[in-house]
Amino acid sequence: MGQPPEHRLPLPLTYTAPHACRVFRVLTLTSTESRARIRRTQAALAARDAGQSVWESPQILSLDRWLSDTWAASWPDEQVLHPVQELAQWMACVEADPLGEQLLSSRSIARQLRAADRLVASYHLNLDQAPAWTPEQAAFQRWHRALASERQARGELTQAALPQAFVQRLQAGAIQAPATLRLDLSSAYRLSPAQQQALDALAQAGTHIESAPTGGACPPPEARRFADAQQERIACAQAMAAQLRDLDAAATPPRLVIAVANPDTERVALNDALQTTLGITAAHRVPPAWRTDQPPQLADNPWAAAALDILSLRLWDNSLSQLSRLLLSGALWSAERRLDCARLERRLRERCAPRIHLQDLVTQSGPDAPACWQQLRGVVADEPRQASPGEWVRHFQRRLEALGWGAAPDQASAAWQSAEAVREALQQLAVLDRALGAISQTAAVSWLRECLRARRFAPRVEALQPIVICDFAAAAELPADHRWILGADEAGVLGRRLNQPFIARELLGEAQVPGATPTTQLAAATALTRAWGEDTQSLTLSVADLDDTGAERRPTQLIDPPVEWTAATASQQAHTASAPLDMQPEPALPAVEDPLAEGIRGGTGLLKACAQSLFAAMAQYRIGAEPLDEPGHGLSPLLQGQLIHAVLAAVWEQLGDSQRLQALDEAAIRERVASALDSHLPDTMPQSRFPRFVIEAERARIGRLVIAWMLHEQRRSEPFTVLAHERSAELVFEGLPLSLRVDRLDRVLSRDGERLLIIDYKTGKDVKPGGWQADRLNEPQLPLYATPEALAALHIDRADGIAFAHVHAYRRRLASATNWAARLIDGDPTPRGQSDFDELLTQTHARLRWLTQAFLSGQADYTPGSLKDSPLAVLVRDEAIHDETDASS
Numbered sequence: 001m002g003q004p005p006e007h008r009l010p011l012p013l014t015y016t017a018p019h020a021c022r023v024f025r026v027l028t029l030t031s032t033e034s035r036a037r038i039r040r041t042q043a044a045l046a047a048r049d050a051g052q053s054v055w056e057s058p059q060i061l062s063l064d065r066w067l068s069d070t071w072a073a074s075w076p077d078e079q080v081l082h083p084v085q086e087l088a089q090w091m092a093c094v095e096a097d098p099l100g101e102q103l104l105s106s107r108s109i110a111r112q113l114r115a116a117d118r119l120v121a122s123y124h125l126n127l128d129q130a131p132a133w134t135p136e137q138a139a140f141q142r143w144h145r146a147l148a149s150e151r152q153a154r155g156e157l158t159q160a161a162l163p164q165a166f167v168q169r170l171q172a173g174a175i176q177a178p179a180t181l182r183l184d185l186s187s188a189y190r191l192s193p194a195q196q197q198a199l200d201a202l203a204q205a206g207t208h209i210e211s212a213p214t215g216g217a218c219p220p221p222e223a224r225r226f227a228d229a230q231q232e233r234i235a236c237a238q239a240m241a242a243q244l245r246d247l248d249a250a251a252t253p254p255r256l257v258i259a260v261a262n263p264d265t266e267r268v269a270l271n272d273a274l275q276t277t278l279g280i281t282a283a284h285r286v287p288p289a290w291r292t293d294q295p296p297q298l299a300d301n302p303w304a305a306a307a308l309d310i311l312s313l314r315l316w317d318n319s320l321s322q323l324s325r326l327l328l329s330g331a332l333w334s335a336e337r338r339l340d341c342a343r344l345e346r347r348l349r350e351r352c353a354p355r356i357h358l359q360d361l362v363t364q365s366g367p368d369a370p371a372c373w374q375q376l377r378g379v380v381a382d383e384p385r386q387a388s389p390g391e392w393v394r395h396f397q398r399r400l401e402a403l404g405w406g407a408a409p410d411q412a413s414a415a416w417q418s419a420e421a422v423r424e425a426l427q428q429l430a431v432l433d434r435a436l437g438a439i440s441q442t443a444a445v446s447w448l449r450e451c452l453r454a455r456r457f458a459p460r461v462e463a464l465q466p467i468v469i470c471d472f473a474a475a476a477e478l479p480a481d482h483r484w485i486l487g488a489d490e491a492g493v494l495g496r497r498l499n500q501p502f503i504a505r506e507l508l509g510e511a512q513v514p515g516a517t518p519t520t521q522l523a524a525a526t527a528l529t530r531a532w533g534e535d536t537q538s539l540t541l542s543v544a545d546l547d548d549t550g551a552e553r554r555p556t557q558l559i560d561p562p563v564e565w566t567a568a569t570a571s572q573q574a575h576t577a578s579a580p581l582d583m584q585p586e587p588a589l590p591a592v593e594d595p596l597a598e599g600i601r602g603g604t605g606l607l608k609a610c611a612q613s614l615f616a617a618m619a620q621y622r623i624g625a626e627p628l629d630e631p632g633h634g635l636s637p638l639l640q641g642q643l644i645h646a647v648l649a650a651v652w653e654q655l656g657d658s659q660r661l662q663a664l665d666e667a668a669i670r671e672r673v674a675s676a677l678d679s680h681l682p683d684t685m686p687q688s689r690f691p692r693f694v695i696e697a698e699r700a701r702i703g704r705l706v707i708a709w710m711l712h713e714q715r716r717s718e719p720f721t722v723l724a725h726e727r728s729a730e731l732v733f734e735g736l737p738l739s740l741r742v743d744r745l746d747r748v749l750s751r752d753g754e755r756l757l758i759i760d761y762k763t764g765k766d767v768k769p770g771g772w773q774a775d776r777l778n779e780p781q782l783p784l785y786a787t788p789e790a791l792a793a794l795h796i797d798r799a800d801g802i803a804f805a806h807v808h809a810y811r812r813r814l815a816s817a818t819n820w821a822a823r824l825i826d827g828d829p830t831p832r833g834q835s836d837f838d839e840l841l842t843q844t845h846a847r848l849r850w851l852t853q854a855f856l857s858g859q860a861d862y863t864p865g866s867l868k869d870s871p872l873a874v875l876v877r878d879e880a881i882h883d884e885t886d887a888s889s
Helices: 032-050 062-071 083-096 098-102 104-123 137-156 162-171 193-204 229-245 263-278 300-314 320-327 335-351 358-365 370-381 389-402 413-430 441-453 472-477 490-494 505-510 518-531 573-577 606-611 614-623 637-655 660-661 666-686 692-713 783-784 788-793 834-857 870-875
Strands: 027-032 059-064 179-185 210-211 221-229 256-259 291-292 467-469 482-485 538-546 720-733 736-750 755-764 801-806 815-818
Touching: 027 032, 027 062, 032 059, 032 098, 032 472, 059 062, 062 162, 062 606, 062 720, 083 098, 083 104, 083 137, 083 441, 083 692, 104 193, 162 193, 193 210, 229 256, 229 263, 229 482, 229 870, 263 291, 263 467, 291 815, 300 320, 300 389, 300 413, 300 441, 320 335, 320 482, 320 660, 335 358, 370 389, 370 834, 389 413, 389 472, 389 736, 413 441, 472 518, 482 755, 538 783, 606 614, 606 720, 606 736, 606 783, 606 834, 614 834, 614 870, 637 720, 637 736, 637 755, 660 692, 692 815, 720 788, 720 815, 720 834, 736 783, 736 834, 755 783, 755 815, 783 788, 783 801, 815 834
Parallel strands: 027 059, 027 179, 179 210, 221 538, 256 467, 256 482, 291 467, 482 538, 755 801
Antiparallel strands: 720 736, 736 755, 801 815
């Protein structure tokens, strides 16, 4: 997301350094730069509304930025280190110490050391008198003293130590104190001792410091509880849309703030809810009405990801996944080159995978291919084994130029801004010469990735974006006309306790570092909830009873005065009004008259594709655009899942019911699982194809997995009998022929009588039972099994419950939705309670029927972002989809 378009105001909001000739009436310092930006905008709009055509630009800055700019304007001798330079220095300390040889990742430890160093500077912690209870704390004190001496000798300064340097130059007369200074801080913001020291020094130098009045408290907030997180997001998006819907064209849009505990994890889900409700998609080619206060890392930008893939290439032995990302990148190639690159990727996949040399790109491109691959190979071949970061930057620039990265003359503004940001990161890499010395190409790319991660970036847009998405702390700092706090549950509001293993907790507690003790953690959370009601006209708090993983959430009790949480639901009007069926779009293909004649036949995968995107279902099942298989070694995930299913079916064939399972100890279960593996493993992994050690390793892994699952099912409190496993059926659903296979059918003896439970085994890492619901249907197979047509084909008279059996090494659970029990195993989550099961099936079945009818009618509607994790994403131009970065990042 871009920054607010201040450049569109009647005059530019510029900042003049304190040493310049121009004098301002009042200097206002805020807690954050986002707050300062809004205050500057407010001042400019107020002047415009007062009828002024020319006015003086206000001097409103964040405290940290003003200290930095003022200190830099005094021409100091010290150099302020970039965060990546700090990280490199701490890594050097760790790797030079014998203790560092015991660490698995020196860089992750260096990040924690850098954070500890910043705490020492910000809170004036005295390490000379600090206890060292652990070897880590003793090592940090030793490294900190040595690094501080080195920095002083080299004239280097960290950003956290800058306030103290500011004080020294102020007292030496190198900085002139302003006559008046106004502090505009929210009640939740607490100055660090270093910041307070700088303000005290200004006061002693004659600066009159006053506090700006905080915004008055808003009316009592609304507190709402929703059934699940998706309903909560939709209701929030509808409230934002209502604020913007009836605005006059000349009116100033309201400032709307949406706060979540972690914007990075909620970004995709919130984008979906806002797009659906506001009706703005990538197809409109207009910037969205919302932005993120903290944009994503620059490393997640598609142009940066393409650059990293280019710079990671080696002369020999490159992975297919890396080259596939590069060749199919939507950010790198022009429209004329994309088809050639896709054909080259197909040839590499078929002829050269899984390990590919750069020469393969030259030979497989054909005689008419451009010379860029030969040029790139020559550049890579000329590179040394080791070089300084500055030298690597020159080599990297030659690589990028060889493929034309960022050089298109007619590129859009977003592409140009992204390329410039990556070039700036390359220059930051170049200043690491002293800290790193001679390094390899792999290390240079790794440090460049670190520079890209250290910067938050989103291209600026030429449009007003009244909705700001931020975290809980930023919500207290951003003045707003309306604030909505999403996920205001106990854990989210209280926040995480500070985890700092390199500084004794007693020292952190004495310094009142936020989050260091339960007392400071509670105080910070209480101040935060109080500040949410300031500088806003209205405040809404909300919480979901169940989050996206099915875990229960409870509303926070830290609101003062206490509020009454009321149950609420999101209106269906917004997303039904924009549903493709109601809009009656023109069919993309002719309607299907006879599915069998056209060769359209599938299973639950077809309906799952429809739920994900009608475009994807049309491309795959009618046009025949099949994703390419990824070459690899060992047993594929598909065969692994089939083997686990077969072993479980064989074990239950012998046991039959829970009574016999309960009678077995772990040794007996292990024996039965081993017997089932001996029967099915030879067919799945023949010795003629797989090495012996691979077969043995896979046998041991699947054996442990199945044994652990059987022990987990021993915890089921209600007796049950396995009536069927791997039962197949053929049916016609809304005119579409389908093939089904039910993994397992249980008859459960509940307190209210016999119940029939349909179980589907899931062996992957991510399973979300919330995907059964009609408004976010991405797991349709179990609801489909419970339709009247499927029940008749499977010879089942009813379905009283559906459940995912998540057979995974680290997340074993039986996630269910039934008409008799909330949970089948204590501690396992469930997406809905007892009273919602019939309603769940009714809504989901209606959605399944609509999707099937839409597919057969020829519709191919596409929702931006819906193919984010799909191989079919290469078929669409979707700015909402970012190229994935290397798995190693």
